[in-house]
Amino acid sequence: MIRYALACEAGHAFESWFRASDDFETQSKRGLISCPQCGSVRVTKQIMAPAVRSIGKEAAQSVALADPRDAEMRQFMRAYRQFVENNAEHVGDKFAEEARKIHYGETEERAIYGAATPTEVRELREEGVEVAPVPILPDERN
Numbered sequence: 675m676i677r678y679a680l681a682c683e684a685g686h687a688f689e690s691w692f693r694a695s696d697d698f699e700t701q702s703k704r705g706l707i708s709c710p711q712c713g714s715v716r717v718t719k720q721i722m723a724p725a726v727r728s729i730g731k732e733a734a735q736s737v738a739l740a741d742p743r744d745a746e747m748r749q750f751m752r753a754y755r756q757f758v759e760n761n762a763e764h765v766g767d768k769f770a771e772e773a774r775k776i777h778y779g780e781t782e783e784r785a786i787y788g789a790a791t792p793t794e795v796r797e798l799r800e801e802g803v804e805v806a807p808v809p810i811l812p813d814e815r816n
């Protein structure tokens with residue numbers, strides 16, 4: 675079983691269990707995953723980015739603490755997310771694996787982002803790899 679951190683189009687964050695990583699895509703396409711708060715089926719995996727130098731540790735931390743209802747904060751979060759998408763490599767479900775390799779110098783240091791399970795995030799943090807969620811904004815559309 676894999677637990678994923680998810681978020682709906684309104685920005686509600688929640689978690690859900692899946693048998694395999696492919697199950698999220700399959701169930702999501704069929705509209706079988708809905709937000710427990712508003713019932714929306716427009717749900718995406720929350721993406722994570724490591725707080726590497728090129729992204730900025732402070733920016734990542736303030737995003738993690740941000741209140742998405744605050745207009746100024748939303749603007750900052752949008753810019754931050756855009757920055758991540760423009761400057762980091764999307765590694766999909768291999769996020770934890772790649773973040774760890776970068777941390778241990780097994781691959782070139784670069785900015786990456788992708789999906790990780792809460793367990794993977796906890797393990798990474800225990801190993802000293804700082805990661806932060808990339809905000810999902812309420813007005814985003816996939």
Ligand SMILES: [Zn+2]
Pocket residue numbers: 682683684685686709710711712713714
């Ligand atoms: Zn919702």
